[in-house]
Amino acid sequence: MKEEISKVLTMVQDGKINNDQASELIAALQKTQEPISLIKPDSYANKMLKIRVVSKENDNVSVNLPINLVKAVLKAGHSIAASIPQSQQYVKDLNVDLLIHAIENELDGQIVNIQSANGDTVTVVIE
Numbered sequence: 001m002k003e004e005i006s007k008v009l010t011m012v013q014d015g016k017i018n019n020d021q022a023s024e025l026i027a028a029l030q031k032t033q034e035p036i037s038l039i040k041p042d043s044y045a046n047k048m049l050k051i052r053v054v055s056k057e058n059d060n061v062s063v064n065l066p067i068n069l070v071k072a073v074l075k076a077g078h079s080i081a082a083s084i085p086q087s088q089q090y091v092k093d094l095n096v097d098l099l100i101h102a103i104e105n106e107l108d109g110q111i112v113n114i115q116s117a118n119g120d121t122v123t124v125v126i127e
Helices: 002-013 019-032 067-076 079-083 085-091 096-104
Strands: 048-054 061-066 109-115 121-126
Touching: 002 019, 048 067, 061 067, 067 096, 096 109, 096 121
Parallel strands: none
Antiparallel strands: 048 061, 048 121, 109 121
């Protein structure tokens, strides 16, 4: 915006416009320089993927991730979680393609609900 104002002042100095015209131009420039948000407040991009693991042994996990981060990580692959011995039991039945489909179609609500035979539950919700 500084460059535009400098150009307006140069135009005044050169006699191309008068002070009143310069004042109007500067006011118009200042109105157009309000910050523009690239993401709407109610945008799907502001949603979170919430993962809840409730273990019979009370080893509970609660994770909230921005949906854009989740989409990027899922597209890169989920093999990392499957290779960690402590998490294998929780991700072996997780359908990653279902998650990507849900994100790409901007679905809300619960998208995964897994209950194991030993009483552990895993839920995935987009909110």
